[in-house]
Amino acid sequence: MSASKSISSSSEDDSDLRRGPWTLEEDNLLIQYIANHGEGSWNLLAKCSGLKRTGKSCRLRWLNYLKPDVKHGNLTPQEQLLILELHSKWGNSWSKIAQHLPGRTDNEIKNYWRTRVQKHAKHLKLNPTAQNFKKSLGPCMNEAVPGLDHHDQNSDSEKYTASCSSGTKNISKVPQLHFIDNSEDSNFVSDCYYVNNNVYDMETFNLATTSATAPEEFGHSVGDSQMTESNWVNNNFAGSMWNIDELW
């Protein structure tokens, strides 16, 4: 957008646009502008702020990275579980899922799903979108969620304890759901989730714990008898089962 460019054609406007990673300077410009004028009107923002970016790009940068309440850093086990739950419920409606994970963006969740969950599902020779995968997740996940809305409203701060923590990119150091490929580890039955010594059967999602943990140990009261074993997902599972040291 140099002054020397007096000839303005649409193609030239396009070529004048910056792409690729944002610089610190651009970030500051965007932050400053939004601080003064607020969010929204992204195209106008893009024009008036002096940024050589599209409105879309500005919006994306702000929402996914610069916005103050955006959490950076690793997804907590609770968040990971929630994503699994919500995805089993809503599919790839990332923005919808993101609404239930304060501070997390749809982009981040989408990335998480694609890079980890989907990949591991592939290793398991399951299509996460396929019927059997959903089926295996669905019943217990759906059952595990009844309090979901209510969680969202009441316990955000306690449930979502994600911190920005390290800021390092070494995600693998964080406790995560482990999807063990049985082709590599013959100790595991096929189609199982393996989480912290517990094996979760993909077919029924029964808890076949190797640590002799009875379902009732999760200390929940389940009104619905058919979901007794599955409710670990939503209750103490996340809170008590995850132990970084044990996992690593």
Add this chain to the structure above:
DNA sequence: AAGTGACACAACCGCCACTGT
């Protein structure tokens, strides 16, 4: 120590829905 492969993340693209004119 160097090279290679895998992984995670940021950003872009295209499409769709909504709103205002």
Add this chain to the structure above:
DNA sequence: GACAGTGGCGGTTGTGTCACT
């Protein structure tokens, strides 16, 4: 009612970093 513009969403790709050989 039709059209144009804008914003939002989901899918995809490119790049940088890390781990392993």
